[in-house]
Amino acid sequence: MDPRLLEQDTVEVARQLIGCHLVRRTLQGNIRVKLTETEAYRGSDDPASHAYRGRTPRNHLMFGEAGRLYVYFIYGMHHCMNIVAHRSGEVGAVLLRGGWPIEGIELLRANRPGVPDRQLVNGPGKLAKAMGIGMEWNGYDLLQQPEGELFLEWHTSSEPTRSTPRIGISKGKELLWRFVNEDGPEAGHPKRS
Secondary structure: OOHHHOOOOHHHHHHHOOOOEEEEEEOOEEEEEEEEEEEEEOOOOOOOOOOOOOOOOOOHHHHOOOOEEEEEEEOOOEEEEEEEOOOOOOOOEEEEEEEEEEEOHHHHHHHOOOOOHHHOOOOHHHHHHHOOOOHHHOOOEHHHOOOOOEEEEOOOOOOOOEEEOOOOOOOOOOOOOEEEOOOOHHHOOOOOO
16 A cells, blocks of 8 residues: 555545455454544644644654554553554544454454444444454554555545544534445445434
């Protein structure tokens, strides 16, 4: 993948990631998830961002090179994964909020036993758990394809994408930096509210 695709405004990258595939190679086979929901988080101009108050040991990756995975632990129970994406000299990352299984459904089910297929990867914590992503992936270089264990396949989506306020924040609610693409029944993806 061309790293320049991630070296743009964070909000634009969040929109463009809709329809892209996140691929995880495992010894048991590949997992491939089509991204259907993302959120952009920038720096000092974004009060909902981890980077709003400056660099810390937790958020330092958001200030670094595009294409790194920024993983954090939330509510004492969930990992969330973000892709560092921003213009040179800026700060930002895109939260991967949800997707739709394309390949490796049995591996996703094994990572989230007893969960209905439509709920395997439809939330940020669910997506990370189903793909087997934890803190050990923090800082991982997604641009290693084709050698990498985890990478992005860029797909230009022609499907309509809507923007909404981000979820679960108390500040920056006026910023429509959450992007959602609900494919519809023709692609096997149930509509979500």
